[in-house]
Amino acid sequence: MARRYARIRAVTLAGALTLLLGLVVGGATCWWVLADGVTQRNMVSHTHAVIETLLEARAGVMESVGERNQVLTTGSGENPNLDAALERTRNLTTNLRQMVADSPVQSRRAAAFEDALDRLVMQLQHSVEEQRQGAQQDLTELVREAGQARRRLQQMCDEMIAHERALLASRTQEASTTVGRLTWLFGGLLALALTSGGLALLALHRYLRGSVERYQALERSQHAIEAAHAALTESQRRLRSILDHARDPILLVDSRNEIAMANVAASQQFDLPAAEMVGRPIQDFVPAYGARSGEVTALRPDGSSFPAEISVGGYVDAEGNASVCVLRDVTERRRLEQLKSEFVSTVSHELRTPLTSIRASLGLVVGGVAGELSEEVRELLEIAHNNSERLVLLVNDILDMEKIESGRLEFRRERQDARRLLEQAVEANRAYGSQFGVGFALQVEEAGDAAVYADAARIQQVLANLLSNAAKFSPQGSTVEVSLASDAGSVTFCVRDHGKGIPPEFHDRIFQRFAQADSSDVRQKGGTGLGLSISKAIVEHHAGAIGFEDAADGGTTFWFTLPRLAERLTRLPAAEASAYGQGRRRALVVEDDADVALLLSRILGQHGWDSEVAQNAAEAFESLDRAHFDAMTLDLMLPDEDGLSLFRRLRQRPDGRALPVIVISATAERGKVQLNGDAVGVVDWLDKPIDQFRLREALRQALHASDRPARILHVEDDQDILRVVSAVMGDEAEMIAARSLTDARTILSRDHNFALVIVDVGLPDGSGLDLLAEMRNLPKPPPVLIFSASDYDPATARHVAASLVKSRTANHELHDTIRHLIESLPPKPVPQAASRENQP
Structure with a gap:
């Protein structure tokens, strides 16, 4: 038993010693394995670091060459990204030499790589410097040389990467061999050692697999960077092509309001190379940039200019807010508008004048001036007359549309x-x-x-x-x-x-x-x-x-x-209205002083006149709208409007063109001077206090007509119009014709006793409007009727008695207007509706 226990103790001790020895050996082995694993891991990490550095150096070379090419392409002369890329590449090269110092082969390759990189850097910097100085360079040759240098550097990088990859594979193989040996040595060790070894192998396997995946991710990243760079290059090329093929000048303006890029159309329009436009303030070419939109004036370096429509759109770039400025030259559009205006003017004169002759002549013949007509002839003439009316309407509508489009359609409301x-x-x-x-x-x-x-x-x-x-x-x-x-x-x-x-x-x-x-x-x-x-x-x-x-x-x-x-005045009672036109004349007294107005009403009543008082201009025109008057007394000092302005407005109304006006004012003489001959139809100018004798004589002049036909000077170059107007007036007036401005001036120089002067604006030797200023200097300026193919001008209408437009004026309207202007005795009162039928 003792021996057994001794043997057990021995076995236990041996087992314990064996276990202890196993633990010691296992611990020592584990320590050796761990140390060797750390060494292998450091070596692998170092290899990966070298590979990453080489890949970054390779990417840096590509980035540097790309930035240099962008500088040469855009012509800006400066690119901070280029310097930064070169600096990063140099730092990576320095680190690389330190990392491969333990490898003679890699050290030599790193030195050669650094020398080649220095030469490339000098080449890039030299080309950029020449670009800044404006030297002419062969961009294609520079790009080709840079590409060759880049490919050499990439080849050197690839050789070093291949060496490192081989070293990585060798070290990985050595690590696998070591793991195999350890597995065979510790196959009989305790489960703890096996478990520890298994765990160590598993950790090492995972680490190695992670390294491979990391390397693959780096390769994928590199391919993605290269693809993105290629897409960016293609996008820039496509954008540049679009800009250069645009017909309108396009300018990219940076946050400093300086031109960052100009397309080919801008270079051609401003007659300046695009490279010289870049960097200059946009205001040098478009002074109104940022101050207004729509149409602006663009300036060229030679001092010439052209009208353009500007369109500005904003966007945000790396430096801040920028904008795209698009200009459209409207010189041709203005020329076409001028041609259109000239065409309309030609239509206005060259069509209206013969149409007036045709329509008026046909109207006279159909009306029986040439005698009785057979039914067949009358039917044909009526067809011609009706179609001439249709043609007149077409011409007038076209001219009205042109005036509407140009904003020149006048309204007298x-x-x-x-x-x-x-x-x-x-x-x-x-x-x-x-x-x-x-x-x-x-x-x-x-x-x-x-x-x-x-x-x-x-x-x-x-x-x-x-x-x-x-x-x-x-x-x-x-x-x-x-x-x-x-x-x-x-x-x-x-x-x-x-x-x-x-x-x-x-x-x-x-x-x-x-x-x-x-x-x-x-x-x-x-x-x-x-x-x-x-x-x-x-x-x-x-x-x-x-x-x-x-x-x-x-x-x-x-x-x-x-x-x-809103209605401010009521209509007159029917009984009172019917009293008008029973033989007594009616006068409108425009006077703001109630006592003077009452005095004038009584004086007018003594001489057989009924009167109505208007205390201001507004009431005067309301009275004229409501009823007919045979004369008007006018005070020049009114509370709401100057009397002279009222007089001019009165002469623009159909029912006020021939209305006799007697000016009774404290400033009558001064008003007469201010009106300066435009007072067509003013019977007399009476100063306050009122001279009853002169007032009675003025009323007498307003009531009595001339005993002989009025003499009318007709200034017209078209013989047909002269004959038509003469036929319209018949024996009611003596017509004297002047075919030009020279003839009219000659006639007026020896005889200015005319009841009316009819003037055509378009004459062979000038504008008929030139006669207006000359006639105002005559001792007794006659009233003027503008009868022209051109529509009236409001500024001119203030200086004449009436304005009629050829092709818009019927025969009876022309006759009535001339008759109203030359006769001193106003026509008998007529109903208001009928009095407005002949308005132009």
Whole structure:
């Protein structure tokens, strides 16, 4: 037993010793394995570090060459990224030499790499320096040389990387061999040693596998960087191509308002190389940049300029806010606008003048001036006359559209009675509707009698367009319903026809120019397609709206609205109104002093005149709107408007062109000097206090007409117009013709006793307007009537008695205007509606 225990003790001791020895050997072995593993790991990590450094050096070389190429391409001469890339590459090379110092082969290669890199750096810096100094360089050769140097460096990097990879593989193999040996030596050790060895092998395996994955990730990263660089290069090339193929100048402006890039169009437009434009302030080329938008003036370095439309868009770059400036040269557009203006002017004169002769001559012949006509001849002449009217309307509509587009359409707005405007339009177009067998029915609500502030002639033009359209497109025998309604803020005019309606697909285009729903209807019924477009512009200019809607039982209702004015004066009682025109003349006394106004009313009453008092200009025009007057007394010192301004406005009204005016004011003589000959129709200028004898003589002059025909000087180069006007006036006036400015001046120099001078603006030797200033210097300046193919100019209209436009003026209107201007005795009072029928 003792031996057994001794043997057990011995075995236990031996086991314990064996276990202890195993533990010691295992511990020692583990320590050796761990030490060897650390050494192998450090060597592998060192190899990986060398490979990473070589890859970064290779990428740095590519980045440096790329930055240098960008500098040469853009021509900026400076690029801070290039210096930074070169500095990083040099640092990596220095670190590389230190890391491979223990390897003679790699040390030699690192030294050679550093020398080649230094040569490349010197080459890059030298080319950049020459770029800054403006030296001419062969960019293609520089890029090729840099590419060769880059490839040599990359080849050297690849050789060193291959050496390191081989070293890494060798060390990995050695580590695997060591692990195999340890596995065989400790195969019989205790489970603890085996477990420890297994764990160590597992950790080493994971580490090695992580190293491989890390290396693969580095390679993928390198490929991604190269792909991104290639995509960026391609994107820059594509962007540059787009900019250079754009027809408009495009400038990229940085945050300092300096040009960063200019395309080929900008270089050509400003006659300056794009490289010389870069870096200069944008204000050197576009002085108004940043201060205004729309059309600006662009300057060239040689001092010339051109008009351009500017468009600026902002974006954010690395340095801050930048912008893209796009310029569009509008020189050609201005030239075309000038050609258009000249064409319109030619149409205005060269078409209106012969059209006036044709229409007026046909009108006279149809009216019986040349004697009785056979039915067949009359029918042919009426066809010619009607078609000349259509041609006149077309020319006038085209000219109106041109004036609307250019913003030159003039409006003379006054307080108007809406109901009267509608009644006049219906009466004026009733004969036109009868041609199509269509009648007009006027419907006005109780509250429809309202006032508007409008140009009566233009609103009549709108109503004429709507009424004529309704008549043309209504079935024969039907009735066009014309209505007027008003509310607190607006007045609505409606024209409702019973035609076939407007096609739905045409609704959106009906107010466009030359818009026609059915060309066959247009050929049958006539029309230019401009009427509704012009009407829309006129109504919108009056701050109104225009539109249409389908009627419930067929047909269409066109409507437009105008802002309503509050009524300040009521109409005269019927009894009082009927008293006017019973033989007693009526005078309008414009005087703000109540005592003087009362005195004038009594003096006028003693001489058989009825009178109405207006204390200011506004009341004066309201009175003129409401009733007819045979004369006016005018005080020049009014509270709301200068009397001279009132006089000029009066002469622009159809019912005020020939109204005799007697100026009674404390400043009468001074006012006479200020008006300087423009006072056509002023009977006398009386100073206060009133001289009753002179006032009586002035009233007598206003009542009595001349015993012999008035003499009229007609300054016109067109013989047909001269004959037509003479035929219109007949034996009511003696017409003296002047075919040029020279003839007119010669006639006026020896005889200035004319009741009226009719002037055409376009004459062979100058403008007829030049006569105005000369006639004002005559002892007794005659009134002037402008009768021209050109539309009147408001500045000129203030200096003449009246302005009529050829092709817009009917024969009876021309006759009445001339008759009103030359006769001293005003016509008998007529109803207000009739007195406005002949407004131009």
